[in-house]
Amino acid sequence: MRIKSISTSVWTLVALAVAAVWAFPVYWMFNSSFLPNVVLQSTTPTFLPFGGSLANFAAVFDDGKFLAALGISVTVTLATVAIALFVAFLGALAISRFKFRGRKSFILALLLIQMLPAEGMFIAQYKMMSSVGMLNNIIGLTVLYTAAVVPFTIWMLRGFVAGVPAELEEAGMIDGLSRTQAFLRITFPLLAPGLVAAGVYAFLQAWNEFTVALVVMTEDQMKTLPLWLRGFVQASATRETDWGMVMAASMLVAIPVIIFFMIVQSKMSSGLVGGAVKG
Template sequence: MSRSDTASTTAPLSLVRQRGRARPGRATRSLLGALGVVLALVWVFPVYWMVNSSLLPTVVLERRTPTLLPFGGSFANFEAVFSDGSFLRALGMSLSIALITVLVCIVFAFFAALALSRFRFRGRRSFVLAVLFIQMLPAEGMFIAQYKLMGSIGLLNTVVGVSIVYIAAVVPFTIWMLRGFVAGVPADLEEAAMVDGLSRTQAFMRITFPLLAPGLIASGVYAFLQAWNEFTVALVLLDADGQTLPLWLRGFIQQSANRAIDWGQVMAASTLVAIPVIVFFVFVQGRMTSGMVSGAVKG
């Protein structure tokens, strides 16, 4: 065997050895897996405790010994929450505002991100800087202006008025988020499809748009969470007749405090507020994961 043949055989062997050394051992993987499980339990425990407490009466919750399993529990706390019907009205209000915010934000942010990533026009850099500058403005400093603006056009205490303010607050960040996804998809893919006979619109819809699925879903999740959990703007623009779920939950706790706080009912109300977010994420997370995998661009 010649010297060159020996060198060619030893080189792959050295690469294999280096790869084998780089891989963590079974003990290390087991330790990391156990650490991940512990961290997951720490994150999940507050949610479990909320749901567990919602099934127990206040007498049990006030004992010195905590009850970790809801044996002997019931849905009486949930029945008490549903009894006056205000929860369903607040749920409809929050869902309407959140859906309007998500749809409008995705449409506006999508076209803005395409313009910023695919075209070169005068004022492009200034527009990007303006988007970043808007994110630096404190929301509390605009409450008075927002209240007067919505009042002057007759949109106080309305779903449309609150949605407009939420959209104005969420769109800048969603533009910035989607801009990164659009910039990560090479324009050469569309050009190659156009060479094969597709029009620009067909190339975009068949090639680029599916690769942007993870960005659209991530932006939608962000917009939904912002609209669903927002409290201060809704407190300024809405009255007692029309409340979102965060406002309703605050009022529910205050009513409970007037007769000594019923923690079982409070936990049941908190669980009901959290359930739509959990259901939304369960349906979306699979599409987000598959979109991230299908959106990988191979060289």
């Protein structure tokens, strides 16, 4: 028992050390966001934001493009999550509950689509959006994001739908419920963890995506947050990069993700684990 206790303590310390290494860049971003650029350029690192201020955050908000980029990212991300979950949910129901011609081919196609590199489709996506007049358009970017996340979301939700016995709905129908009522009252609540897990995936993919937006959102006033943030990192011809402002901007980009995780974290863990063992 003593040896086992010592082993557990050692592995706990190792895990804490790994967690500290993983969390340090996040803390460094937080710390640097409060410090002026002069301090950040010093050869002596400053590990605590004593003497710092909110000047970097104020400078970010003074940039007229930040709020516009924030609005575009929020709109595109929320629309992508909502549409992707709706379409993927119906697709998961279809391949889990019904037998139809081409079902196996459809499932195989979902897997093959995930193997295609996104970079290989940039030219086709650009030409397609250009031909229908949807370059620098929120709807066009939402369509591309939705198409990118739907295949994997369907595959993820398929395991959850298959893990809920259809007999539960049949029992509800025997008790007087219609098929729709039985589904909404019995099956749908059981799928909540899966929807949350799929929603987290769709949210992260849409919020952090950079390359597709770089291709189809070329106008300055139509930049998403990752594209807008790149402008802070790139030094201009007349000044050096203001790393304090860059870190403050990075914090503002990360805050919505943190808030989203705090809202869904109670369901997220069970959803990810459930999706791994069902189906």
